[in-house]
Amino acid sequence: MKFPFRRRKSSPKTKSEGGAGPMGVSGVKARIQLRLLSQLKWEANAPKKVKGDKSEKGVVQLSQPAVAKALWPDLDTLQGCTDFLKSSGLNTRALEHAARMVDHFKSSYQMGDSSLPDEFRIQAWKGTLRRIAKTLVDQLLASNPRLESSCAVNQENMSQLRSACETWVLGSVHEKIICACKQMFGQSDKILDDNLVRLDKVDPIVLGVRSEFKEFVLGEALLQFRMISRGRTPLEKAICLRKTINCIIEGILSVISSCSGTAAEKDGLLPCTDDLLSFMLLLMARSRVKNLQANACYMYNFLSLQLEDEQGGELAYHVTNFVAACNYLISGEVEKLVATIPTLSNLETTPASVKSLSPKCRRDRVAKFF
Structure with a gap:
């Protein structure tokens, strides 16, 4: 399935993450490159042309390489x-x-x-x-x-x-x-949990969720993300992340398809990387999953023991962005964000400086850390 994601015109700001610790994510940018990832998925799953199969007159198609038989039906668990x-x-x-x-x-x-x-x-x-x-x-x-x-x-x-x-x-x-990971990250996970509780009480728009998607129900994505603590291996946990991201994407596209309007107007609603990042932060706040930093460390460091390049592959890609999101949620940047954003029950007392921010500016405030 191919997802056409639009790209922002403005250049994203970057900020190095100091003191990343054992996760080794110094300077990691948690800007999930969905367009490239979707293209790779589509190319990998595209049907191969078979020699002698003429779908079009006069066109001889290429032979399809032999598909390896799996050693066992279920090696993901x-x-x-x-x-x-x-x-x-x-x-x-x-x-x-x-x-x-x-x-x-x-x-x-x-x-x-x-x-x-x-x-x-x-x-x-x-x-x-x-x-x-x-x-x-x-x-x-x-x-x-x-x-x-x-x-x-x-x-x-x-x-x-x-x-x-x-x-x-x-x-x-x-x-x-x-x-051991829980011992290492006990203090930072406590800070992260406190910040997520506070973020759960704020208007999703302040997190960068666009008004068009404000009523979007995370639903299936929440169920998938809450399974992350049940996985005993980094692979099982990383697969939960991938399923979570896919659920968010499918939900957003479903909302867009149900909207009335011209094709150009719908194209303007297509999510970019910042939109997905905002949904991920909202998801982490709503899920109330504990020990996120410990789980991130476990996945990042042990997802692949054999491969030296641990950043290769789709699963490792999702894990790297999840690690960066966890680091953002315990940073001084999010403390400033929480201190200035209104809660749903206190919208009447919203500071003028916050009210004046456009949805794009709000998303940029969240995304600039990465």
Whole structure:
């Protein structure tokens, strides 16, 4: 599905985020590039031309590449990955050895207060978990000839195997890692929760939600976002983010399609990146999900253990923007915003300086941090 998003004429302001900590998001701009992302999705899902299939007279179409058969139907969830790894008795010894390594990790690593900086501790945990996952992959390939043959002839299957092993390892140490993240971000999550409670009481227009969408009900997006705390692996949590964004986009486009007016007027309602950012902030305020900073850290640092480029891919893209949104919500910028915006019950006493702001200026005040 392709979404035509318009681009702002004015150049967005940027501001570096200092002291980003273990998330490593210094200078990250949380301006979600939906137009490019939608184009990539459309190109990836576009039907391929097949040789000999002449949809138009005289036009010979290109051959379609063979599609790799998935190793298992459901490798996006911890349960699915566990079922896959336990589906063959040839995998038993490798899993038992990996389980012993996981138990050693959970018993030997101290997750409490430490003199080491948080980012060093996280890198040490990642290094150990990466070795456990790699050992599991190597032993599975060595003990299961059928699996080894499938992965040898298809790189996609090899990637699926690595991802399944990472998911299983991370699911096994979830409580250990997420509790450590909660300790690291306990104070900042408390500040973030307080700010979100205050933002939930303000007029959505002040957050940058345009008046045309003021009555937009988040509905399904709220249900999806609240599932983020239930996921035990970074992959499950990141998929919740992706589904949340898709629900917001579909809801906005549904509102636009139901509006009366000319095509040009509807085109003027098409959301840009700032609009989606404003909805995301409103969603975070309405959802009342706790430990957002801890979840952001967990996803950002552990989404991919095998790949060095952790910023690649659609899921990592959503996670990076979510991290930046969390950092914005505990910044001095949002404190100034909350101090000057009116609540729905206090619109009559709105300061003149706030009333005079156009919807675009309000969105820019929220977006300029990024």
